[in-house]
Amino acid sequence: MKKIKILHKTPKGRIIGRTDRQPPLNAIVFLKTGDKTKLGKIYDVFGPVNKPYVEIIPFNSKVGSRALEVGEAIISDAKRGQKKRYKKRSR
Numbered sequence: 001m002k003k004i005k006i007l008h009k010t011p012k013g014r015i016i017g018r019t020d021r022q023p024p025l026n027a028i029v030f031l032k033t034g035d036k037t038k039l040g041k042i043y044d045v046f047g048p049v050n051k052p053y054v055e056i057i058p059f060n061s062k063v064g065s066r067a068l069e070v071g072e073a074i075i076s077d078a079k080r081g082q083k084k085r086y087k088k089r090s091r
Contacts, residue, residue: 004029004054004073014043015056015067022052023075029056031063032072039063039073 004017022045029039040058047053056073058064067073 002075003032004056004075006067006071006073007053009064009068010055013058013061013064015040015058015064017054017056017073018047018051019054019075020051022049023054028076030074030076031067031070032074033070036074037063037066039067042075 002019002021002023004019004023006015006017008016010016023042025042025045027042029042030036031039038059040056040063042054043057044055045052046055058067
């Protein structure tokens with residue numbers, strides 16, 4: 001799991017944060033609290049490669065405002081928990 005430091009909220013309601021590594025797009029982001037509330041998903045990655053900025057679209061405005069209070073979030077591992085899909089072979 002990768003950590004994100006929450007920096008600020010844009011006028012459109014999106015959240016800007018900074019992380020150490022480049023995360024995958026559309027990865028789910030959780031608040032770093034005891035209950036691990038879902039914050040949103042990563043929409044864009046920009047800036048320097050070694051410490052990129054991420055733009056997060058929050059699932060709702062209440063969670064978005066709470067993210068600024070907490071100040072940190074966690075990116076879930078996209079591969080963990082996904083089911084493998086297999087193609088049917090034609091015979």
